[in-house]
Amino acid sequence: MEGMLAKSLILSLLKWWYFESPKQFLTLAKMIARKIMDSLSISIILRTFFSPWKKVTSYKHNNSLEERVRALEDNAVSRLVGVVMRSAILILAALFIVFYIVTLMLGSIIWIIFPTLPIALAFYSLGFIIS
Amino acid sequence: MNESTTTKQIIINFKDPIFALAKINKKLGSPRFKSISNIIIIVGIIFFALINILKLSDFLMFFAINLLAISTFLINLKLYFDLKIKNYVPKIEISVLAEKQSLGNQIDISPVLNFEAALLLKTNWGNTLESIFLKICQTREASFILYKAGLSTQYFSGLKIDASIEEILKRALESAAKNNQRFIYISDLFWGFASSSKIIQDTFYKAELDTKDLENLIFWEKTLMARTEAKSLLDPENWTSTGGIAKDWSSGYTIYLDQFGKDLTSMVSGGWLNFSVVSRENLTREMETALSKQHSHLIMVGEAGVGKRALVLEFARKVLHGKTLDHLNFKRIIEIDTGLLVAGAHDNEGEIETRLQLILNDAVKAGNVIIFIDNIHSIFIKDGYGTANLSQILIPYLESGRLQLIGATNLESWHKISANSNISSLFNKLEVPETDKNQTLKILQDLSFKFEYKYKIAITYQGLNETYNLAKKYIPYEFFPAKAIDLLEEAAIFCQNKRSNYLTPELLKEVVSNKTSIPVSEANDDEKNVLLHLEQFLHERIVGQDKAIKTVASALRRARAGLKNDNRPVASFLFLGPTGVGKTETCKALAKAYFGSERNMLRLDMSEYQEVSAIHKLLGSDQEAGGYLTKPIREKPFTLILLDEVEKAHPDILNLFLQVLDDGRITDNLERTIDFTHAIIIATSNAGSELIREHFMSSNADTHEFGKILIDKLLKDGIFKPEFLNRFDGVITFTPLSKEEINAVARLLIKGIARQLDEKGIALKVTDGAINKLSELGFDPAFGARQMRRVVQDKLEDFIAEKILGESLERGDSITFDVEDIKG
Numbered sequence: 001m002e003g004m005l006a007k008s009l010i011l012s013l014l015k016w017w018y019f020e021s022p023k024q025f026l027t028l029a030k031m032i033a034r035k036i037m038d039s040l041s042i043s044i045i046l047r048t049f050f051s052p053w054k055k056v057t058s059y060k061h062n063n064s065l066e067e068r069v070r071a072l073e074d075n076a077v078s079r080l081v082g083v084v085m086r087s088a089i090l091i092l093a094a095l096f097i098v099f100y101i102v103t104l105m106l107g108s109i110i111w112i113i114f115p116t117l118p119i120a121l122a123f124y125s126l127g128f129i130i131s
Numbered sequence: 132m133n134e135s136t137t138t139k140q141i142i143i144n145f146k147d148p149i150f151a152l153a154k155i156n157k158k159l160g161s162p163r164f165k166s167i168s169n170i171i172i173i174v175g176i177i178f179f180a181l182i183n184i185l186k187l188s189d190f191l192m193f194f195a196i197n198l199l200a201i202s203t204f205l206i207n208l209k210l211y212f213d214l215k216i217k218n219y220v221p222k223i224e225i226s227v228l229a230e231k232q233s234l235g236n237q238i239d240i241s242p243v244l245n246f247e248a249a250l251l252l253k254t255n256w257g258n259t260l261e262s263i264f265l266k267i268c269q270t271r272e273a274s275f276i277l278y279k280a281g282l283s284t285q286y287f288s289g290l291k292i293d294a295s296i297e298e299i300l301k302r303a304l305e306s307a308a309k310n311n312q313r314f315i316y317i318s319d320l321f322w323g324f325a326s327s328s329k330i331i332q333d334t335f336y337k338a339e340l341d342t343k344d345l346e347n348l349i350f351w352e353k354t355l356m357a358r359t360e361a362k363s364l365l366d367p368e369n370w371t372s373t374g375g376i377a378k379d380w381s382s383g384y385t386i387y388l389d390q391f392g393k394d395l396t397s398m399v400s401g402g403w404l405n406f407s408v409v410s411r412e413n414l415t416r417e418m419e420t421a422l423s424k425q426h427s428h429l430i431m432v433g434e435a436g437v438g439k440r441a442l443v444l445e446f447a448r449k450v451l452h453g454k455t456l457d458h459l460n461f462k463r464i465i466e467i468d469t470g471l472l473v474a475g476a477h478d479n480e481g482e483i484e485t486r487l488q489l490i491l492n493d494a495v496k497a498g499n500v501i502i503f504i505d506n507i508h509s510i511f512i513k514d515g516y517g518t519a520n521l522s523q524i525l526i527p528y529l530e531s532g533r534l535q536l537i538g539a540t541n542l543e544s545w546h547k548i549s550a551n552s553n554i555s556s557l558f559n560k561l562e563v564p565e566t567d568k569n570q571t572l573k574i575l576q577d578l579s580f581k582f583e584y585k586y587k588i589a590i591t592y593q594g595l596n597e598t599y600n601l602a603k604k605y606i607p608y609e610f611f612p613a614k615a616i617d618l619l620e621e622a623a624i625f626c627q628n629k630r631s632n633y634l635t636p637e638l639l640k641e642v643v644s645n646k647t648s649i650p651v652s653e654a655n656d657d658e659k660n661v662l663l664h665l666e667q668f669l670h671e672r673i674v675g676q677d678k679a680i681k682t683v684a685s686a687l688r689r690a691r692a693g694l695k696n697d698n699r700p701v702a703s704f705l706f707l708g709p710t711g712v713g714k715t716e717t718c719k720a721l722a723k724a725y726f727g728s729e730r731n732m733l734r735l736d737m738s739e740y741q742e743v744s745a746i747h748k749l750l751g752s753d754q755e756a757g758g759y760l761t762k763p764i765r766e767k768p769f770t771l772i773l774l775d776e777v778e779k780a781h782p783d784i785l786n787l788f789l790q791v792l793d794d795g796r797i798t799d800n801l802e803r804t805i806d807f808t809h810a811i812i813i814a815t816s817n818a819g820s821e822l823i824r825e826h827f828m829s830s831n832a833d834t835h836e837f838g839k840i841l842i843d844k845l846l847k848d849g850i851f852k853p854e855f856l857n858r859f860d861g862v863i864t865f866t867p868l869s870k871e872e873i874n875a876v877a878r879l880l881i882k883g884i885a886r887q888l889d890e891k892g893i894a895l896k897v898t899d900g901a902i903n904k905l906s907e908l909g910f911d912p913a914f915g916a917r918q919m920r921r922v923v924q925d926k927l928e929d930f931i932a933e934k935i936l937g938e939s940l941e942r943g944d945s946i947t948f949d950v951e952d953i954k955g
Contacts, residue, residue, distance in 0.1 A: 005158075008151050013207065016215045024214060024365060031370050041375030044461075048381040055383035055496060082380065089377055115207055121200035128189040128196070 017115050025111075029104060036100065040093045045086045052078035053085065140237055141300045145253055147241035152219060153249040159212040168205040175202030218363050219246075221313060229308035232301065240304060245314035247272075252320075260292040260299075264324050264331075272317045275352050281591040281633075286334055294327035302326050310353070318349045318356075339593055347569070348592050351576045372453040373400065374461035383496035385465075387489040391472050392465040395447040395503065411438075411570075414563065415446050418537075419455050421559035422501070426532025430507065431539045433563030436613025439539040442563060443503055450501075459501070464537070465494070466503040487524050495533045503537045508544030511554055522554065529557045546801055565611040571599055574612045575619055582620060586627040590619075590634045597636035598622065601643045605651060607806045608765050618642070647769065662688050665724060672720045673713045674875040674916070679706070679863040683717065686860055687725055699795045701725070703812040705777070705856065707841065708865025709820040711915025715773065717865075718813050722771040725811065733763050734773045737780040737814075746784055751800035761799040768809040777814035778850050785855055788812075792858035814859070818850045824912060827866050838864060867912050874906040876916045880923045884931070892942030893935075897927070900950045908953075926953050 037043065056078045058071045158164060175198040182195040221242045232238045244252065247270065255263045267273050268284040277283060303323035307315045325331045325345050335345060362369040421429040431439045443464065446455075453460040467490060476482035494500040504510065510521040528534055538558065540548065549555040566574065572595055579590040602615045609617075622642045626634045644651045661668055665684035666677075673680065686702040706714040722732040739745065749760040757765055764770060777785070790797050795808035819841050826837055841864060845851050856862060868876065881902065885895040905926060909919030927948060934946050 005151070005154055009155055009208075012151075012155070013211045013215075016211060017207070021214065024218075027365060031364075031367060035370055035372075038372045039375045041377035041380075044374065044381070045377050051381040054380065055498065085380065086377065114203065118200040118204040118207070121196050121203065125193045125196035125200070128193040 014115060017111075021111075025108075033097075033100065036096055037093070040089055040096070042090070042093055045089055049083065049086055050079055051082055053082035054078075140232060140235070141297055141304070142237065142239050143244075143252060143256070143300075144239050144241045145256070147239070149221075149241050149244055149246075149249050150253050152216060153244075153246040153253070156212075156216050156246045157250060159208060159216065168209065171198075172202040172205050172209075175199045214365075218365050225304065225308045225312060225315070229304055232304060240300060240315060243304075243307070243313070243315055245316050248315055248317050248320055251317065260294070260296060260324075261290065264292060267317060267321050267324065270317050272352055272356070273321050275355065276318065276321060276348050278589075279348055279351060279592045280335065280338055280340055281593060282334075282338055287331065290330050290334065292324065292328045293330050294324070298327040299323035306349075310350075316353070316356075318352050322346070322349050339596075344592060344596065347572050347576070350573065351592070354573075354577070355580075372461075373451060374453065378461050379463075379499065382499040383493070385463075385493040385497045385500065387486070388465050388493040388497070388500065391486060391490055392467050392502075395444060395464045395466055396451045397463070399444055399448045400451050410445060411442060411566075414442055414561070415449060417561050418442070418446050419449075419459065421561055422459060422535060422537070423456060425458055426535070428529055428536045428558050429538070429561060430545070430558040431537065431561050431563050432542060432545045433539075434541050434565070434610045436610040437563050437565045438612060439563050440505060443537060443539070462499045462501050463497075464501045464503055466505065469504070469506065469509060484521065484524055487521055491525070491528045491534065495528065501535045501537060503539075505539045506544075507538030508540045508548055511548050511551070512544060526554065526557070542803065543801055567611075568599060571611045571615050572596065575599070575615055578616060578619065582623040586623040588623055588626045588634050589632055590623070593636055594622075594634040594639065595619070597639050601639055601651065605643050605647050605809075607768050607809075618646075621646070661724065662691055668724055669717065669720050672879070673716050674879060675868060675872040676713050676717070676865055679717065679865055682861050682863055683721065687721070691725075697808060700792065700807050701809065701811045703792050703859045704814070705859045705862045706813060706815045706865055707819055707845075707862065708817070708823055709867055709913070709915055710817055711917035712865040712868055713916065714815040714865050715775070716916075718771055718773045718815075721811060721813075726769050726771060731767065731769060732771045732773060733760075734775060735759065736775050737777045737784075738775075740780045740784045743781050743783045745781065746787065747800070749784070749787065750797070757799055757801070761797070761803075761805045764807060764810060765799075765803075765805055768806055770809075771811045771813065772807075774812070774814040776816060778816045778818045782852070785852070788814075789854060789858055816850075818848075819845055823864060824867050828912070838862070868915050870906065870910055873910045873916070873919055874902065876919045877902050877906045877909060877923065880920060881927065884923070884928065888931070888946070892944075893940055894945035895931070895948070896945060897948045898950065901948050901953065904950050904953050930954075 052075060058074045175195075179195045179199040182191050223242050225243050228238050228240065228243060241249070251266060251270065252263075255266050265284060265288060268277060268287060299320070300323060303315050303319040306319045306322045306326075312319075322345065325335065326342060332342065335341070340348070418429060418431075421427060431442065433439050443466075447464045449455045450459055450462055450464060472486055472490075473483055476486065491502075494502055510525060525536075529536060545560075575595045575598060576592075579595060582588070583590055598615050598619045599611075602609075602611070602618050606614045606618070618639070622634055622639050625642050626638055629638070631638065640651045665687060666680050669680045669684065683702070683704060686704075690701045706717070708714055719729045719732060723729050726732075735749075740748065747758065749758045751758040751761060760772075764772070774780075774788070787797065791807050792812065796804050796806055799805055822841060822844055826840075842856060842862060846853055846856070881895070881897050885897075888895045905922055906919070908926070909922035911918040930948060930952050931946055934940060940946070
């Protein structure tokens with residue numbers, strides 16, 4: 001009885017490992033990617049890329065040209081700060097994504113060979129005894 | 132075990148893969164396997180690493196590699212268990228199966244059994260139903276249910292289950308389908324048994340639990356299970372958005388908002404607040420609708436304690452996770468702390484207004500803030516903040532649409548606010564009702580874990596049910612769920628102080644009795660004694676009137692024994708009789724006997740309500756919430772209401788009382804229902820006094836016939852309408868006092884004076900002769916005992932006063948009053 005259970009366990013494990021788990025991991029990978037994008041606020045950053053930093057703006061009504069130019073300069077600086085900060089996040093996001101893709105690829109390779117490891121290691125160990 | 136066919140309709144195929152998976156789950160999920168495999172994995176990896184680094188003998192290397200091989204195999208198994216077994220989802224939905232079954236098709240429920248249920252059925256299939264049920268009772272799920280029901284498995288041993296396996300499985304399937312579950316759990320099987328078998332239901336019934344209570348118990352178990360189960364990474368529901376680190380980068384700084392406000396979305400994200408599983412999804416959706424336009428504002432109207440703030444927090448959670456409308460997602464909901472707003476501002480005129488303006492400017496500039504103001508009426512209604520003119524500051528911002536606001540207020544205040552259409556038109560109104568019984572019980576179930584842990588007590592389902600029932604009956608003017616939560620916590624503290632492990636219904640009744648001064652629990656021995664001898668108790672204050680007192684005492688005994696109609700007042704009487712015969716005194720004595728104190732009496736002089744416009748005095752006017760009748764009863768529902776000289780009231784005002792006497796309820800000027808079902812209503816009238824006097828002067832027989840004659844006369848003379856008289860539980864005639872009774876009244880009054888003097892340490896002796904003389908002087912059929920009281924006051928009390936003041940009496944002295952001391 002226990003032998004049958006063990007046999008069905010191994011078969012079920014291999015079936016799941018090679019045929020069912022890829023779909024699950026795809027789902028998981030998508031959700032992780034979405035979470036990364038959400039955590040780094042990518043969609044918000046893209047939408048508000050040129051917005052002033054923390055809405056810090058100044059505007060002078062009916063004042064001299066000099067003061068109005070000064071206000072324009074201040075606002076430009078505010079937007080520049082926003083662009084710089086947001087760009088930093090985008091660069092970080094890009095690095096994360098590259099790292100993520102590389103990890104996924106490596107993970108996939110390891111995943112494929114992992115179930116064979118026990119047998120491979122067992123055979124490998126024989127070399128130490130024989131030698 | 133082969134395929135089992137129960138009937139044509141429901142089958143369990145034991146060859147289904149679920150059973151093999153269930154066994155695997157049991158093996159791989161066992162704590163022993165987990166701990167052993169973890170040890171082997173860790174040891175294997177470390178050992179391999181060490182051997183590699185130290186480059187020891189080949190044999191050790193061989194051993195290390197094989198150990199590593201075993202570790203990798205165990206990692207495979209763990210991954211398989213965690214990712215496949217624990218996330219197993221049936222290929223077929225329960226709702227589809229349930230529908231097929233309802234159409235009369237044969238279905239196989241094996242694929243939708245959860246592992247524990249599958250194993251239990253497989254292991255015990257072929258045994259008796261009783262045996263299977265007992266096995267179910269021994270599982271973790273059923274043990275919780277029985278524990279909370281205050282029962283144990285032995286209650287069910289020896290019972291003969293009067294149900295078929297098909298019916299049981301059918302009900303289990305229906306239960307799972309109704310709750311939109313993926314699996315049939317053991318608790319569903321438990322429900323299948325309990326709902327199909329009358330014998331099991333009877334066992335629960337003896338523990339004061341019906342099938343609805345059982346459903347709630349099972350729901351309780353399921354919510355506990357949902358909380359304690361690990362969340363699946365593969366379920367998108369468990370991945371929440373929050374907008375990320377840059378969500379506030381395009382919003383302005385909010386220095387003043389942060390200083391005077393509390394960020395509710397931040398509080399929710401910190402997990403500081405335990406949310407009940409009872410979500411009021413329909414109300415949060417209505418909130419979304421009300422705020423759907425960028426410039427729209429919401430006002431939540433509901434009494435204190437219905438959970439308006441809790442609803443805002445639930446809404447804040449949706450906003451935090453981006454699960455609402457686009458323009459609301461990821462915003463900050465900030466509650467303005469009105470305490471902080473006014474703190475320290477009284478010395479500076481205009482300081483509060485300035486602060487509010489700064490806060491609102493912050494919100495506008497930030498662009499991502501929704502303001503919440505609890506008790507917003509304090510801003511809109513004059514005298515909310517003394518002379519501060521806050522509404523004039525807030526209204527322009529609301530009209531401009533530059534920010535969104537959620538306000539909360541109660542019904543009474545909304546009534547005042549809505550009188551000003553400039554303000555009320557700015558808001559979309561959402562009425563927040565109090566939670567119903569089921570919702571309240573579920574909230575209490577949730578909170579019970581916290582109270583059990585905090586106060587180290589056990590709370591059964593019956594305790595929660597009783598909490599709800601007692602709160603509903605004895606605390607009518609507070610609202611669910613707050614009043615139930617407060618009562619439960621008070622009872623838990625009481626239980627802890629009494630060093631009791633269980634919060635029982637009896638303890639709860641004791642807490643309510645202490646809180647309301649009303650005898651809630653089963654009458655104790657002393658109280659039973661008083662009730663059974665109520666006539667004697669009343670006669671200590673009232674002379675004569677035997678029939679009246681007996682009728683009234685019987686009605687109270689019936690009410691206290693739980694035999695009264697819950698939709699009517701406790702008792703209602705019309706006392707007819709001449710003045711000074713004890714009608715009002717009887718009312719006072721009753722108030723003391725039934726409600727614990729004479730102060731629990733509301734006296735209305737109905738001669739003040741001779742005009743129909745006076746109805747506003749009773750029910751309340753536009754300027755005043757509640758009137759002389761509705762307001763006191765709302766605050767103290769356990770009251771004796773005395774309607775003095777009721778015949779003098781306007782007929783339309785008497786019509787008002789038709790509903791009170793029949794239904795136990797009326798609606799006040801704010802359309803709030805006022806509950807009179809805990810009150811005793813007594814109307815008194817001197818109408819027919821002449822007839823009464825004449826009758827009792829001649830025959831002295833209070834017969835049933837005389838009662839009819841009296842009523843006929845009153846109806847004929849148009850003093851009362853038939854429908855009015857008919858509403859009373861009894862029309863009681865108080866007879867004029869005879870000479871002997873006046874003598875007894877004199878003795879009573881003298882006893883009262885003697886008691887007062889006794890407190891000063893002075894003894895009073897009044898001779899029989901003096902008493903008889905006083906009675907003679909005090910006997911007046913027209914004025915009854917009042918004349919006696921006047922005589923005692925004039926003759927005796929004056930005498931005593933002169934003695935005390937003239938002779939400087941001290942403690943231990945005595946005063947004697949004899950016939951010769953009666954002057955005039």
